[in-house]
Amino acid sequence: MVMRDLKTQYNLYKNEIDNAIHRVIESSSFIGGDEVDILEKRLADYVGVKHCISCANGTEAMTLVLMAWDIKEGDAVFVPDFTFFSTGEVVSLRKATPVFVDVDYETFNIDTVKLENAILRTLEEGILTPKAIIPVDIFGLPANHFEIERIAKKYNLLILEDGAQGFGGSINGKKACSFGDAATTSFFPAKPLGCYGDGGAIFTNDDGLAEILNSYKVHGKGKNKYDNIRIGVNSRLDTIQAAVLNVKLNAFTEHELDDVNRIYRLYNERLQGIVDVPKIPSGYVSSFAQYTIKLNSSEERGIIQAKFKEKNIPSMIYYTKPMHKQQAFSNLDFKESDYIVTNKLCDTVLSIPMHPYLTDNDIEMITSAIADAITK
Incomplete structure (x- = not known):
């Protein structure tokens, strides 16, 4: 017995997965290509947003968004205290300050009353500038996003939904990864929708943000990867992983x-x-x-x-x-x-x-x- 049975899943979809991987190998198109384009379109349609930008992993997905938002030293970003390290790590990586907030005992998700208190306390102290909230859909359950959005609007804060564990969840039919100003997920193998290595994606309805993210993830490209208009990173989803995910997405939704x-x-x-x-x-x-x-x-x-x-x-x-x-x-x-x-x-x-x-x-x-x- 295992915590997450990837072997049984593979045996059930062996032919489809093997054929998908073989097609990529035969095409010799290992970076980008049709499989990635198809996956991004399918994921955006499933979640219900305009844009899905695939990338190397879930941590990079959050980092890219914070880069695009110019989160920096002196900024405060509010993060649940009960979550995986990367949610706070990406804030510190940008030299901003994570402000940890206690969670709700029943749902494990960020406590919205304590969130607002933390924002008020930060404003009163006057040392940091509140800029964003990163609610986490812990264990697959979406956070209390409608209340978080109310709070964010009140204090003029951005919301980055960390849906690394939440893909497929929903609130009144609205899918996880469709909340906030942007959302991210992870395709780590043990996640609800996982590939055979690392992978991640960003979701947004913001056309401008999507354009910047597609630039940042490929060395700050402009018209092409040899036209570099900003300092970026190398954070692309491998084509083989996209091919695997296209098969697994069928199983997930079916x-x-x-x-x-x-x-x-x-x-x-x-x-x-x-x-x-x-x-x-x-x-x-x-x-x-x-x-x-x-x-x-x-x-x-x-x-x-x-x-x-x-x-x-x-x-x-x-x-x-x-x-x-x-x-x-x-x-x-x-x-x-x-x-x-x-x-x-x-x-x-x-x-x-x-x-x-x-x-x-x-x-x-x-x-x-x-x-x-x-x-x-």
Whole structure:
């Protein structure tokens, strides 16, 4: 058993994937080309935006947007405290300051009340200039984007939706990666839509931003890559990865998103009353990059992990350390009391196997192991 079963997925779509890769090799068009163009068009149509700009990975996607927005030293960018390191890293890479905000205990996403408080506090201090918010669609569940947009508009802030885990999720039918001024996603293999290496994409309705991003990602090109009008980077999605994603996007839209939500419901039925299970707000759909339970203590989590080890069931802790405690951010000032929820989550969360190819027997084995560990 694995956390994300890429082998079963490959075996099911082996012919399509192998043929797609072989076509690229036969064409010898390894950078750009039809596969990339087709993928970008399909992704933009699926999400419901005008532009999709593919790039090397999800971290680069966020970096490119911050470059295009000229986020720089002296700027404050508001980031959830409970997320993967890259969301704050890209801010510091631009020499701006990430301001970490505690999250909502039920959804794991940025707490919008605490977000507005953090913005007001930053304005009152007068040291940094608030410029942007990067809400994360954690574990596949979209953040509270409509409220975040209200706050951003009130304080004239840009929004970059970090949809690295959220692709396929939605709120009242509006897809993840369509919120804010721009959005990004990751095609890391374990993501809801993953390739066979690194890959990422940016989504926006802003024509001007799309033009700048397409320049930045290819060495700041103008008319072509030998006409360089700005300092850029080299951040392109490989054609082979685009070919793989074009096959996998079919599977994702045809059944995988539905399948993970069916498994979510089965997990919840079997675990309700035993552990604190994920709760999806009304009108929301999660793409379940992870299925994450909350335990009463780190000791209880350890007992479940020991039981899992006996039965060869994998598990992961996302995340073992809050952003504000990462050594890379040790130069920042903070109050521990501002991160009560995140600290508690880091001590008590546990992610269990979640993917479209889990069988009913797998689910029974996993949930029985949890029940046995908790009740004994």
